[in-house]
Amino acid sequence: MILDQLRILKNIPDEQFDAIYPFEIRELSDRHWTSVYVAKLSAGYLCNQKNVKVLDIGSGVGKFCLVGATLHPKSDFYGVDIRQNLIDISNSIKTKYAIPNTSFFQKDVLQMDFSGYDGIYFFNSFQEKIDTTSVIDRHSEISVDMYMTYVNHIFNELNKVPVGTKLVTYYSEEFYVPKTFKLISTHIKGELKFYLKDMEADEIHTQLNTEDVDDHIDKHTFLNDLNT
């Protein structure tokens, strides 16, 4: 069984892991789902103590949580995604492979606060709102206003989590991360970043850098126009 092999070998090729998913989900893997290697590296950082609770914001088909929970059986992994079909797939794999320490819930991240987690994983969940090449399915819809709403929500929630909370971002812009987080290390040519919250939020550190957000949106609006 694939997850038994992962337990023993501590890493397996993505093609092998992705065989647990239906064909149409496998096709999205390169672009949208975390690789086994990145999940392993990230979970290793987030779970270096016993019994931690980890949240994946926009958990897709659960790849990060399934790999993390398999490799760290004493920690608990929670995945939240807006798409019910992806949550159903994640839950069916959790059940089929009997992985007790991960759970998946359908929710819009806007309805969530991030309190109660020791570690947070974030793989650029809202790119589909501004980037026509980032389509997941027919529900992907360009909306700059929604993108801004999501960026603000993530930034504000991260500002509220307690000192000591760990954060991993993958292919995500730095403006999501308040300055109350210290960058600990970078991997995968800088696309994977490990942070630790080491400061309480104050007036100086609670301001989102809207200029950087606007630049990012402008860049993608320009690229979208080129692609049409």
Ligand SMILES: C[S@@+](CC[C@H](N)C(=O)[O-])C[C@H]1O[C@@H](n2cnc3c(N)ncnc32)[C@H](O)[C@@H]1O
């Ligand atoms: C790039 S994928 C990452 C999937 C997963 N974290 C992984 O690493 O394999 C981003 C996910 O965010 C989800 N998403 C997008 N908007 C969301 C929202 N408002 N609330 C919750 N999930 C959302 C998408 O459905 C998609 O599955």
